[in-house]
Every structure is written in C-alpha cells, then in structure tokens.
Amino acid sequence: MAIGSRPVECVALALTLMLTACGPDRSSSPSPAALPAVDDQSFLKQHWARPLAPQGTPPAGFGPLEVSLAPSACGQCHVRQFEDWQTALHSKAMGPGLVGQLQEMDAGAVDDHQACLRCHAPLAEQQTDLQQFLAGTRTAPSRPDGAAFTDGLTCAGCHVRQNQRFGPARRDGSGPAAGVVLPHDGWQVAAAFEDSRFCAACHQFEPDGYSLNGKLLENTYEEWRESRYGRENRSCQSCHMPDRRHLWRGIHDPEMVKSGVAMEFPEPSIAAGRVTAGFTIASRGVGHAFPTYVTPRVIVEIGQAGQDGALLPETLERHVIGRDVSLDLSEERSDTRLLPDELRRYRYSRPLAATAVALVARVRVEPDAFYAEFYRATLRDPDFIKGREALSAALRQAEASGYVLYESRQALATAQRPAP
Structure with a gap:
C-alpha cells in the first residue's frame, strides 16, 4: 500500500576535484538548449510513463558523479536541495512498513512490486536493487550506479531520464545557453515541474482507480483542482515547496x-x-x-x-x-x-x-x-x-x-x- 544545516566548507582544491569527477572532457559535449515547445500534459505523460525505463548507457564523457543516481552525488553540487530532501518524507518513502510488506513477496513478483515502487522508488534501477535484495543476491550495500531502493523517491526519480537532467528554468526564467559547458550536460528546461499535475503523478489515482463510496482513495489533485486554490492556480509547489525548497512538509509537520x-x-x-x-x-x-x-x-x-x-x-x-x-x-x-x-x-x-x-x-x-x-x-x-x-x-x-x-x-x- 502506498500511500521530510550544517556548515559547508568550500575550498579551491575540493571544488577542483569535484568538477573533475563530473567529467574532464566537455569539448565535444555542449549543454543542450531548452526542450522544444511541448505542452505540460504531453511532457508529463512521457516523463511519468511507469514503469520508468532504465537510464541506459551514460555518455562517454560523464564522470562518476554524473553517472551516479545516488542522492548524495547530486548533493555534491546541489547542497541545499540534498539537505532538504534528507529531512523530507520523500527520502523515507521506502520505510520499514513498506519494506516489511515487500519482504513477504517473491523476488520475481515485479508487477506486485510496482504497485508500490511506481511512486515510492520509481527508478528501474531501484526495482533491480529490490529484486536482488529480496532474492538474497545483493552483495554490496549499493550498486555501481548508486541506485538503492531504500533511498525512496530520489533526486533522479523526478529529475533524471535516460541520463538527461530535467527541471524548471532558473528563477529569472532562463535556461542553459547553447554551447555553455555545464556539469552533466546541463539540464532540459520543463515548465511542468512547476505544474500541480507533476505532483498528481503520485498524489492522484486515475479516474478508474480504486474508490470507496464513489470517491477515489487518493484524490488530492482533484480536491485541489475543485477548490479556489485550483481555480486561482496556486500550485501544490507554492505551499509544499516554498522558495523552491525540497521539503514537502505535510500532516507530519x-x-x-x-x-x-x-x-x-x-x-x-x-x-x-x-x-x-x-x-x-x-x-x-x-x-x-x-x-x-x-x-x-x-x-x-x-x-x-x-x-x-x-x-x-x-x-x-x-x-x-x-x-x-x-x-x-x-x-x-x-x-x-x-x-x-x-x-x-x-x-x-x-x-x-x-x-x-x-x-x-x-x-x-x-x-x-x-x-x-x-x-x-x-x-x-x-x-x-x-x-x-x-x-x-x-x-x-x-x-x-x-x-x-x-x-x-x-x-x-x-x-x-x-x-x-
């Protein structure tokens, strides 16, 4: 069943090593421009097509941090977002209650796993990690790509598809300029990250989903849409991600x-x-x-x-x-x-x-x-x-x-x- 500071020392040597780990060769790999114009709904349909596809082979120029799907790798540069995520329930989406239930399932029961993982740990690599854990063949605490089902809903779960990074534009509305060299080839700008429908991918059952007394069991997006907040387009993110913080505070707070x-x-x-x-x-x-x-x-x-x-x-x-x-x-x-x-x-x-x-x-x-x-x-x-x-x-x-x-x-x- 499915169902949130510490001082950071910045020294020249550490920064140099970090950027080197992100990949030394960018001469032939400029940052991509923004995505071609596409409506949010079409983007979200593709972005949240579950089960998510594996990332595939990373670009040849990617360094270890760019290849990694571990939240801690993202946190090397995105420090505040990582620290926020560590305190949020998204990082605990695969808590002991869910893990305990999955332990009673067969390792090969992928469809049954997906009923939970599609939102709680959606990466294909996390599915593989879970299967190895359930089968008793998980020989190390983490995979070479850093994916771990125990990390729950990770940075990559929302932001990485086929080794490309996706996210909103900068605060001033700009995106990566063509030809500018950025770590992990920059990011693809998608306005849908500021759309409440992005959250609906996990916080809203489909119209034909499980209902009781004529009401969907998970109906948060529709409750919002029918309220004055929906009519005024005051998005989920405006309350649960204030100032773009990755906090997602809710009933537990x-x-x-x-x-x-x-x-x-x-x-x-x-x-x-x-x-x-x-x-x-x-x-x-x-x-x-x-x-x-x-x-x-x-x-x-x-x-x-x-x-x-x-x-x-x-x-x-x-x-x-x-x-x-x-x-x-x-x-x-x-x-x-x-x-x-x-x-x-x-x-x-x-x-x-x-x-x-x-x-x-x-x-x-x-x-x-x-x-x-x-x-x-x-x-x-x-x-x-x-x-x-x-x-x-x-x-x-x-x-x-x-x-x-x-x-x-x-x-x-x-x-x-x-x-x-």
Missing part, C-alpha cells in the same frame, strides 16, 4: 498544519449547573481536504479538567476529523474531513463536574493512524515472518508520530458554581 488551519476556543459559560462552550476549526490555508488521505486522524477533544490538569473522563467529548476506512479497504465507515475553506463548529454542553477547574480544548494529530492499526493486525498473523522485524519498527514509528496541534484551557470560575 505541526508547523505546516498550523499554517493551514485556524482554531478558536472562546470563554465558556456556566448556567443551571452546565458548562457550555464552542470550538471552531477552519481550513484556511489547505488546498485540499484536511486531511487528504485515509491514513491520518485528527482528534478534537473537549472536556473538563481537575486540579491536577487531567481531563475527567465523564466530561469528555471527542470528535474525529478524517476518512475512516476498514483495514481491508472494502468499506468507508465515515468521512468527516474538512474541505478547503470549510469552518466547523463543535458545541459542548455538559454538567459541571464537582472537581473541575478548567475546560480544555485539545486537537491531536495521528498522522499514521491507519498504518498503526494495519501493522498491528498484520503482526498478529503468525504466517507473517520475513518482514516481521521491519514491520515492528514501522509500528513503533507510526505510534510515535502523533502530536498535540492545539490546546487551550479556560478557567471555570468558582463564583459561577451552583450552591452545594
């Missing part, structure tokens, strides 16, 4: 989530022995459903707290925001997600507890709630053996990914309490 939702908890009132309050949560900066996929769960809790700060169970109200589906993906039990610009109000009215001193509103986020339940169920299967260690590690990660997004405590004035 509290600050990213806080920037997209607004929450209010006005002072409660007490009358006739009851506490009454309201809590609002609004999707003010999320360009798709919140949360967009079936894996996260957002929990709104409102309840009275005692002197020790703990919530009193008999006073607690709990509301779930998310798309709740069965573990076998056969049923959608509920869909309480917020649509873009939607505001939701929760009303609280409960008897005032004798020991209550405050009313608390709390919002908790469990980014991997579905995964955690799925891993627990899978680990209960005694026949699940090969991937058990990896899946156990994935469960620990999923259980540790939750966080408190918001918490507010409003004092319950003792003067307002009814006489004993």
Whole structure:
C-alpha cells in the first residue's frame, strides 16, 4: 500500500576535484538548449510513463558523479536541495512498513512490486536493487550506479531520464545557453515541474482507480483542482515547496498544519449547573481536504479538567476529523474531513463536574493512524515472518508520530458554581 544545516566548507582544491569527477572532457559535449515547445500534459505523460525505463548507457564523457543516481552525488553540487530532501518524507518513502510488506513477496513478483515502487522508488534501477535484495543476491550495500531502493523517491526519480537532467528554468526564467559547458550536460528546461499535475503523478489515482463510496482513495489533485486554490492556480509547489525548497512538509509537520488551519476556543459559560462552550476549526490555508488521505486522524477533544490538569473522563467529548476506512479497504465507515475553506463548529454542553477547574480544548494529530492499526493486525498473523522485524519498527514509528496541534484551557470560575 502506498500511500521530510550544517556548515559547508568550500575550498579551491575540493571544488577542483569535484568538477573533475563530473567529467574532464566537455569539448565535444555542449549543454543542450531548452526542450522544444511541448505542452505540460504531453511532457508529463512521457516523463511519468511507469514503469520508468532504465537510464541506459551514460555518455562517454560523464564522470562518476554524473553517472551516479545516488542522492548524495547530486548533493555534491546541489547542497541545499540534498539537505532538504534528507529531512523530507520523500527520502523515507521506502520505510520499514513498506519494506516489511515487500519482504513477504517473491523476488520475481515485479508487477506486485510496482504497485508500490511506481511512486515510492520509481527508478528501474531501484526495482533491480529490490529484486536482488529480496532474492538474497545483493552483495554490496549499493550498486555501481548508486541506485538503492531504500533511498525512496530520489533526486533522479523526478529529475533524471535516460541520463538527461530535467527541471524548471532558473528563477529569472532562463535556461542553459547553447554551447555553455555545464556539469552533466546541463539540464532540459520543463515548465511542468512547476505544474500541480507533476505532483498528481503520485498524489492522484486515475479516474478508474480504486474508490470507496464513489470517491477515489487518493484524490488530492482533484480536491485541489475543485477548490479556489485550483481555480486561482496556486500550485501544490507554492505551499509544499516554498522558495523552491525540497521539503514537502505535510500532516507530519505541526508547523505546516498550523499554517493551514485556524482554531478558536472562546470563554465558556456556566448556567443551571452546565458548562457550555464552542470550538471552531477552519481550513484556511489547505488546498485540499484536511486531511487528504485515509491514513491520518485528527482528534478534537473537549472536556473538563481537575486540579491536577487531567481531563475527567465523564466530561469528555471527542470528535474525529478524517476518512475512516476498514483495514481491508472494502468499506468507508465515515468521512468527516474538512474541505478547503470549510469552518466547523463543535458545541459542548455538559454538567459541571464537582472537581473541575478548567475546560480544555485539545486537537491531536495521528498522522499514521491507519498504518498503526494495519501493522498491528498484520503482526498478529503468525504466517507473517520475513518482514516481521521491519514491520515492528514501522509500528513503533507510526505510534510515535502523533502530536498535540492545539490546546487551550479556560478557567471555570468558582463564583459561577451552583450552591452545594
């Protein structure tokens, strides 16, 4: 199942060695001009034709860094992008949860592998690396070309096809000039890298893809397209790659989530022995459903707290925001997600507890709630053996990914309490 600084020393000698490694002979290999005019959709159809084709034989003049598909090779020159990628979930797309499931598959089950790899580790060379790993014939931690399935969605996964580099124009709109010598023969300019449809290649199922209750299981691009963000062409990249940063922050990042939702908890009132309050949560900066996929769960809790700060169970109200589906993906039990610009109000009215001193509103986020339940169920299967260690590690990660997004405590004035 598919489903984010350190100082850099630059010295003349190191730079000379690095450029030498990129290939000493460029006299007969000028940088290419921009791609011929082509519409984004046609480019993307070819660029994301899965399974991706192997890179093939590299140009004769390429040095070791230019041949390599390893993210660390790209990071020799593209330092900030590499450091960002290391912190992003794209670099962890082949985490233990997915690896554990793949370990239960046969090495030759390429079609089954591709159901995951097409987005999580799309390079053909990564597929080969996985097959060797599953077959027990992987004799070294990395291949000569640097491709490793464990690296997940790499720089090359988006930017390299048949040993050519592709990417957006420079910030000023320019591309490599003809005849200018650049490492790896420069890059082919493609405007599609700034188009939301580039992200849709993995974050949107095809119209005939798997659906529940008439809704595609992965429908993020269409949710965006139907929102005002889509109508205003505020691309996925504008939020998830600000200033061209390769961060792709999302539901796992509290600050990213806080920037997209607004929450209010006005002072409660007490009358006739009851506490009454309201809590609002609004999707003010999320360009798709919140949360967009079936894996996260957002929990709104409102309840009275005692002197020790703990919530009193008999006073607690709990509301779930998310798309709740069965573990076998056969049923959608509920869909309480917020649509873009939607505001939701929760009303609280409960008897005032004798020991209550405050009313608390709390919002908790469990980014991997579905995964955690799925891993627990899978680990209960005694026949699940090969991937058990990896899946156990994935469960620990999923259980540790939750966080408190918001918490507010409003004092319950003792003067307002009814006489004993």
